[in-house]
Amino acid sequence: MNGAQMLLAAPEFWVLVMACTIMIVDLFLREQRRGIIHMLAMVTVIFAAIITLRGDYLVDGVQSVTAFKGSFIRDPMGDVLKVFSFVIMALIFTYSKFYLRTFKMFRADFFTLSLFALLGVMLLISANSMLMIYLGLELISLSVYALVAFDRDSGRGSEAAMKYFVLGSMASGILLFGMSMIYGATGSLILPDIAGAIRLQGTDDILLIFGLVFVVVGIAFKFGVVPFHMWIPDVYEGAPPAVTLFISSVPKLAAFAMAYRFLSSGLGDLHVHWQGMLATLAVLSIILGNLAAIMQTNIKRMLAYSTISHMGFVMLGLIPGTAFGFGASMYYVIVYGLMSVAAFGMVILLSARGVEAENLEDFKGLNQRNPFYAAIMGLVLFSMAGVPPMVGFLAKLMVLKAVIDAGLMWLAVIAVVFAVIGAFYYLRVIKYMYFDEAEDETTITAPVDFGAALTLNGIMILGLGIFSSSLITICMASFGL
Amino acid sequence: MMNGTMNGFLLSILIWLPILGAIGVMMAGAQRPELAKGLALLISAGTFLLGLPLFFAFDTSTAAMQFVELRPWIETFNIQYYLGIDGFSAPLILLTMFFGVLVVIAGWRSIEKNVNQYMAAFLVMEGLMIGVFSALDGLLFYVFFEAMLIPMFLVIGIWGGPRRVYATIKFFLYTFLGSVFMLIGLIYLYIQSGTWDILAWHQLPLAFTVQKWLFLGFLAAFAVKIPMFPVHTWLPDAHVEAPTGGSVILAAIMLKIGGYGFIRFSLPITPDASAALDWLVIGLSLIAVVYIGFVALAQQDMKKLIAYSSISHMGFVTLGLFIAFSIYRNTGGVSGAALGVEGAMVQMVSHGFISGALFLTVGVLYDRVHSRMIKDYGGVANTMPWFALFAVFFLMANSGLPGTSGFVGEFMVILSAFQANFWFAFLAALTLILGAAYSLWLAKRVIFGAVANHKVQNLQDINSREALLLGTLAVAILLVGLWPQPLVDMMQASVDHLLQHIIQSKVL
Numbered sequence: 001m002n003g004a005q006m007l008l009a010a011p012e013f014w015v016l017v018m019a020c021t022i023m024i025v026d027l028f029l030r031e032q033r034r035g036i037i038h039m040l041a042m043v044t045v046i047f048a049a050i051i052t053l054r055g056d057y058l059v060d061g062v063q064s065v066t067a068f069k070g071s072f073i074r075d076p077m078g079d080v081l082k083v084f085s086f087v088i089m090a091l092i093f094t095y096s097k098f099y100l101r102t103f104k105m106f107r108a109d110f111f112t113l114s115l116f117a118l119l120g121v122m123l124l125i126s127a128n129s130m131l132m133i134y135l136g137l138e139l140i141s142l143s144v145y146a147l148v149a150f151d152r153d154s155g156r157g158s159e160a161a162m163k164y165f166v167l168g169s170m171a172s173g174i175l176l177f178g179m180s181m182i183y184g185a186t187g188s189l190i191l192p193d194i195a196g197a198i199r200l201q202g203t204d205d206i207l208l209i210f211g212l213v214f215v216v217v218g219i220a221f222k223f224g225v226v227p228f229h230m231w232i233p234d235v236y237e238g239a240p241p242a243v244t245l246f247i248s249s250v251p252k253l254a255a256f257a258m259a260y261r262f263l264s265s266g267l268g269d270l271h272v273h274w275q276g277m278l279a280t281l282a283v284l285s286i287i288l289g290n291l292a293a294i295m296q297t298n299i300k301r302m303l304a305y306s307t308i309s310h311m312g313f314v315m316l317g318l319i320p321g322t323a324f325g326f327g328a329s330m331y332y333v334i335v336y337g338l339m340s341v342a343a344f345g346m347v348i349l350l351s352a353r354g355v356e357a358e359n360l361e362d363f364k365g366l367n368q369r370n371p372f373y374a375a376i377m378g379l380v381l382f383s384m385a386g387v388p389p390m391v392g393f394l395a396k397l398m399v400l401k402a403v404i405d406a407g408l409m410w411l412a413v414i415a416v417v418f419a420v421i422g423a424f425y426y427l428r429v430i431k432y433m434y435f436d437e438a439e440d441e442t443t444i445t446a447p448v449d450f451g452a453a454l455t456l457n458g459i460m461i462l463g464l465g466i467f468s469s470s471l472i473t474i475c476m477a478s479f480g481l
Numbered sequence: 482m483m484n485g486t487m488n489g490f491l492l493s494i495l496i497w498l499p500i501l502g503a504i505g506v507m508m509a510g511a512q513r514p515e516l517a518k519g520l521a522l523l524i525s526a527g528t529f530l531l532g533l534p535l536f537f538a539f540d541t542s543t544a545a546m547q548f549v550e551l552r553p554w555i556e557t558f559n560i561q562y563y564l565g566i567d568g569f570s571a572p573l574i575l576l577t578m579f580f581g582v583l584v585v586i587a588g589w590r591s592i593e594k595n596v597n598q599y600m601a602a603f604l605v606m607e608g609l610m611i612g613v614f615s616a617l618d619g620l621l622f623y624v625f626f627e628a629m630l631i632p633m634f635l636v637i638g639i640w641g642g643p644r645r646v647y648a649t650i651k652f653f654l655y656t657f658l659g660s661v662f663m664l665i666g667l668i669y670l671y672i673q674s675g676t677w678d679i680l681a682w683h684q685l686p687l688a689f690t691v692q693k694w695l696f697l698g699f700l701a702a703f704a705v706k707i708p709m710f711p712v713h714t715w716l717p718d719a720h721v722e723a724p725t726g727g728s729v730i731l732a733a734i735m736l737k738i739g740g741y742g743f744i745r746f747s748l749p750i751t752p753d754a755s756a757a758l759d760w761l762v763i764g765l766s767l768i769a770v771v772y773i774g775f776v777a778l779a780q781q782d783m784k785k786l787i788a789y790s791s792i793s794h795m796g797f798v799t800l801g802l803f804i805a806f807s808i809y810r811n812t813g814g815v816s817g818a819a820l821g822v823e824g825a826m827v828q829m830v831s832h833g834f835i836s837g838a839l840f841l842t843v844g845v846l847y848d849r850v851h852s853r854m855i856k857d858y859g860g861v862a863n864t865m866p867w868f869a870l871f872a873v874f875f876l877m878a879n880s881g882l883p884g885t886s887g888f889v890g891e892f893m894v895i896l897s898a899f900q901a902n903f904w905f906a907f908l909a910a911l912t913l914i915l916g917a918a919y920s921l922w923l924a925k926r927v928i929f930g931a932v933a934n935h936k937v938q939n940l941q942d943i944n945s946r947e948a949l950l951l952g953t954l955a956v957a958i959l960l961v962g963l964w965p966q967p968l969v970d971m972m973q974a975s976v977d978h979l980l981q982h983i984i985q986s987k988v989l
């Protein structure tokens with residue numbers, strides 16, 4: 001292994017070193033100085049973003065560089081996803097600091113575990129072999145299991161962690177099983193080599209198809225699409241909102257990368273086979289996610305089902321297997337990450353007085369209590385519903401374009417009809433915020449940094465919708481468009 | 482006749498001045514309503530004055546787009562920020578700016594809660610509606626078309642009546658569902674043509690089956706918006722629950738967007754499908770005119786009555802647009818059809834004035850008595866003579882009295898319909914009876930007769946602010962009624978161009 005290869009993975013090393021540093025530094029900190037931990041975590045993600053952006057590894061005409069015997073890949077798509085993971089992570093740290101302080105849970109473990117999970121996300125994004133995929137996946141999962149149970153006095157948190165652990169282990173097992181079959185059929189762990197082997201020996205190998213099925217199940221579990229969605233509502237509800245912030249955003253970016261690398265770089269020739277599977281998953285998610293969300297009275301569960309339907313849309317973009325489709329999915333998943341953290345940020349804001357906001361009723365009269373935050377939540381909800389000019393609309397538009405381009409008009413029709421049905425439950429939250437009288441008249445206040453982060457987040461959701469060209473171009477450029 | 486460089490930005494200014502101004506109005510805060518109102522009035526009046534060149538510098542001799550602005554928006558997708566107006570959009574933009582000022586004045590006293598947000602919502606809506614009428618890029622149009630729902634949703638939901646939540650969610654979901662089908666159509670057109678340019682789509686040859694599906698997609702969006710029977714049911718609910726300003730904008734401008742959509746999208750992009758399916762639109766229009774006319778007759782609620790009357794009147798718009806094909810088949814020429822299309826346009830403008838005026842009239846009564854029920858009134862003329870004068874005049878205009886704008890559009894459409902089919906004209910002409918029946922009966926029950934109760938007894942006549950509002954609208958109605966020529970001249974070239982275009986088949 002030479003130094004140049006190490007340099008390719010510099011952001012990963014940086015995050016690893018910092019996660020360990022924070023763990024050690026915390027041992028020597030007194031209670032009052034814990035704030036330093038948060039600052040260190042912020043510095044970690046900001047520098048990670050800078051290192052990633054400054055990596056000039058691409059020479060003319062080369063689209064990607066691999067390292068560690070082909071297990072690790074550095075390419076523009078990975079960089080974009082990582083940078084957005086860092087941006088979202090910075091927002092998460094800012095929101096969760098407020099939450100952790102309010103609920104007296106401000107401990108360094110949260111930041112260390114989050115950074116390890118982030119490292120897992122980065123590895124998964126850059127994974128070019130099945131082994132690396134599995135490592136990244138497990139690093140995320142194990143950190144998140146612990147994070148879900150972070151509030152150790154909460155029975156629901158422990159229950160959710162347990163459920164997540166059991167189901168997650170099961171899914172990992174299934175994924176491993178699928179990987180072993182693919183390895184058996186092709187004799188390689190490295191994704192491009194697998195693709196090469198498939199090209200040589202043809203696609204009608206029953207072992208390969210079986211392997212594919214199990215791999216798709218693993219991916220579907222990670223996305224949380226129907227019928228592998230059962231864990232999502234329980235985990236979202238049981239975990240502390242500070243952790244839900246993370247679960248609902250950054251790992252989805254990694255899941256997209258994993259799906260792309262596996263299905264396109266590795267098993268691209270099996271497109272005819274996985275297309276139908278993904279279409280089924282996507283349609284079921286969009287239908288069930290939107291219908292089930294209508295029936296929820298708990299905001300976290302509602303957002304959980306909303307995630308399921310959004311992930312259905314991300315899947316839609318993968319179905320055509322075209323560069324445009326992947327670009328559209330990537331755009332969607334990034335946009336979704338930004339919307340999701342904003343929504344859970346609002347949930348945290350409403351919990352400001354030490355009582356966790358859980359029910360939709362908690363949003364009642366928000367416009368009277370604080371018109372500014374109500375407006376931001378309004379932007380987020382309309383964006384999730386896919387109403388222009390918010391960025392959520394453009395994300396849906398691109399995915400729909402990819403699907404229609406592939407001649408799958410029926411998919412597009414189902415998607416839009418259920419998007420309209422889904423609009424109802426977002427509107428219901430708006431109704432609580434704007435049309436109902438507040439039961440609790442106290443004004444809502446938040447620390448300056450929290451307010452600034454939420455404002456920035458809201459501006460992104462509106463701004464990326466209006467000045468949308470750059471992010472779309474970046475996403476498309478990642479796939480050579 | 483482009484004078485000066487400012488015209489190159491004029492449409493952008495008209496769109497963004499109110500929207501950005503709304504931020505300022507918001508920041509005035511809920512505690513300073515007077516400042517918010519003053520600022521809103523200043524911005525809307527400024528927009529109106531700045532927009533006057535759309536009338537005075539408008540070149541009536543050409544059907545080409547004017548005041549064009551073109552710059553890239555989303556390059557990867559070839560989406561452009563492309564604005565321009567022709568004879569169809571210019572009158573509607575002028576109408577929008579006119580009502581932009583009126584609703585600010587109309588909300589001056591009657592709104593007490595969150596005045597800054599109310600004013601800001603209307604300013605945003607004004608900007609977005611001007612955007613709808615001037616967008617020449619399909620996606621830009623869609624963005625404005627949908628974004629417009631947000632402020633209206635909030636206006637009905639926050640400042641509306643008791644069943645406002647039901648009404649506003651119904652309004653939103655109805656319109657949203659209609660328009661997503663159009664969105665799929667737009668994406669399909671983009672994939673076929675590689676551009677979002679609406680004018681390029683006009684020239685794009687399309688197979689008949691494709692045209693038919695696209696036509697139905699557009700129909701889903703615009704039929705809900707205008708609204709046509711049987712997807713009209715959201716309108717009475719929305720109108721009844723909306724605050725006066727919301728009803729005015731809804732009736733005066735938003736419904737016109739449906740009609741405008743037919744002119745800008747359905748007819749020129751899918752002319753063959755429009756010709757083949759014209760029976761559908763004509764049939765639904767006639768049902769709207771006659772059946773909804775009867776429904777209006779049976780209403781107990783003034784706002785509901787006017788809402789149904791709106792649906793019935795908008796039937797004339799769709800009728801006027803779609804009889805063109807029968808006339809062409811009958812006569813082989815388009816000169817007769819031009820009368821119908823012009824009539825439809827005049828009807829849109831005129832109905833804007835009249836329905837806006839009627840909702841303001843009801844608003845005046847509602848502000849005083851807090852009831853919209855006809856049975857709570859009677860003999861208002863005794864206590865509010867000036868008000869009665871205006872109200873009766875507007876109701877007369879609504880029933881199509883010659884000399885008012887209501888007469889011109891309906892008459893042109895009926896005249897034109899005779900060349901298409903006698904029965905079309907006959908059924909459409911029934912509105913002259915029905916319209917008169919429900920309008921004048923309303924006048925009889927509310928305005929005339931003996932004073933019904935002590936609330937009516939204690940009514941105060943309109944103040945100078947209300948007189949200004951109603952007076953302005955009365956003048957506008959008379960002006961269009963007596964001298965429609967400038968309005969017709971404005972759209973003539975565009976109408977001819979449209980008709981020449983749609984009689985040519987563009988089947989692949």
